[in-house]
Amino acid sequence: MMRGLLTMATFISVVLFPWPLTAFLAIVSAFFEPFVPLAVGLFADTLYYLPREGAWPLSTLFGAGITVIALFVRSRLRADI
Amino acid sequence: MYALVVALLALFFRLLAPNLFWHVFTPVFRGADILAAKSHSFINGFGHTAELALENERLTNENVALTNENQALLQEVTGQGALQRTSGILAGIVARPPESPYDTLTLAGGSKAGITVGQEAFGPGNVPLGVVSSVLADFSRVTLFSAPGMATHGWIGQAALPLTILGAGAGALQASLSRSAGAVVGDIIFVPGPGMLPIGSVVRIDSDPSMPGVTLRIQPTLNLFSLAWVELRTTGAKLFPPPLAEETSTLP
Numbered sequence: 577m578m579r580g581l582l583t584m585a586t587f588i589s590v591v592l593f594p595w596p597l598t599a600f601l602a603i604v605s606a607f608f609e610p611f612v613p614l615a616v617g618l619f620a621d622t623l624y625y626l627p628r629e630g631a632w633p634l635s636t637l638f639g640a641g642i643t644v645i646a647l648f649v650r651s652r653l654r655a656d657i
Numbered sequence: 658m659y660a661l662v663v664a665l666l667a668l669f670f671r672l673l674a675p676n677l678f679w680h681v682f683t684p685v686f687r688g689a690d691i692l693a694a695k696s697h698s699f700i701n702g703f704g705h706t707a708e709l710a711l712e713n714e715r716l717t718n719e720n721v722a723l724t725n726e727n728q729a730l731l732q733e734v735t736g737q738g739a740l741q742r743t744s745g746i747l748a749g750i751v752a753r754p755p756e757s758p759y760d761t762l763t764l765a766g767g768s769k770a771g772i773t774v775g776q777e778a779f780g781p782g783n784v785p786l787g788v789v790s791s792v793l794a795d796f797s798r799v800t801l802f803s804a805p806g807m808a809t810h811g812w813i814g815q816a817a818l819p820l821t822i823l824g825a826g827a828g829a830l831q832a833s834l835s836r837s838a839g840a841v842v843g844d845i846i847f848v849p850g851p852g853m854l855p856i857g858s859v860v861r862i863d864s865d866p867s868m869p870g871v872t873l874r875i876q877p878t879l880n881l882f883s884l885a886w887v888e889l890r891t892t893g894a895k896l897f898p899p900p901l902a903e904e905t906s907t908l909p
Contacts, residue, residue, distance in 0.1 A: 583660050587660070587663075591682075591685055591686065591689050592689045592692065592693075609658075609660065611658055611660060611661045612660050614661060614664075615660035615661040615663065615664040616660070616664070618661070618664040618665065618667075618668055619663075619664040619667055619668075622664070622667050622668045622671045623671075623682070623752070624752070624759050624761065625759060626759060626761050626790060626791060626798055626800065628790070628800065628804075628806065631759065631804070631805065631806060634759075
């Protein structure tokens with residue numbers, strides 16, 4: 577329930593709030609759902625990114641980076657347990 | 658995992674039916690704007706200052722518009738401008754920088770309203786903001802001069818020294834100039850309009866003693882985060898660097 581609400585809030589913040597808050601919520605969500613940062617990054621770029629020389633889809637790239645880190649940390653934690 | 662599926666579906670929706678996609682999301686952005694305005698009033702309501710805050714905001718915007726008109730007229734008087742008042746296309750803003758890290762504006766007007774790629778966008782007071790970079794049937798995108806990678810030719814101060822203005826992202830601009838040019842904080846930056854139109858002013862000068870030049874940090878004249886509409890006109894401005902692929906579509 578809590579995870580779902582957090583994921584929803586992260587998606588809503590893409591439209592409602594400045595991007596630093598969205599990034600913060602995405603990082604917090606990654607502790608529970610590692611794919612949320614990638615999903616939110618993809619969603620943000622779907623709304624705002626415009627392909628142009630020198631302009632990278634930064635939201636997706638950062639989201640993917642956070643997701644990879646989250647998956648790595650989770651796999652290490654499982655291995656330790 | 659469901660979140661990723663939702664994001665992918667949104668992406669496919671955007672790619673397959675971009676115009677319909679923006680029709681669906683426009684009410685969402687409008688709702689966000691209303692919510693932001695309400696919360697602004699609510700916060701200012703403490704201490705009964707809401708009216709004063711709104712009045713202050715209105716007067717600030719009016720002052721900016723008058724200052725810009727004054728600067729443009731001053732250039733005309735000194736023989737360096739050739740202002741021609743031309744009517745453009747008014748378009749409301751659907752999404753603006755606070756929600757957008759890429760310094761683009763999404764406008765509620767597209768090819769049906771006569772908007773074409775390459776038209777220049779002006780804010781209140783005839784302030785140049787950016788260039789139309791993609792057009793759909795009912796929506797269009799403006800890439801702001803402050804977008805990273807954007808380069809605009811302009812001038813600084815009443816002496817009209819030429820310089821290249823670079824987008825620094827998040828609504829900021831910067832430019833490099835020779836130290837001997839003697840630029841000072843407060844100098845006005847102009848871009849071609851028609852005539853010379855003020856785009857911002859120097860707020861900080863970064864200087865490295867080992868370098869022959871200085872870096873000017875420029876603040877745009879208008880607050881890009883509170884714009885509600887823009888006027889689009891054909892001025893011959895070019896988007897530099899150009900978009901990879903012009904997103905012009907007749908899809909629903």
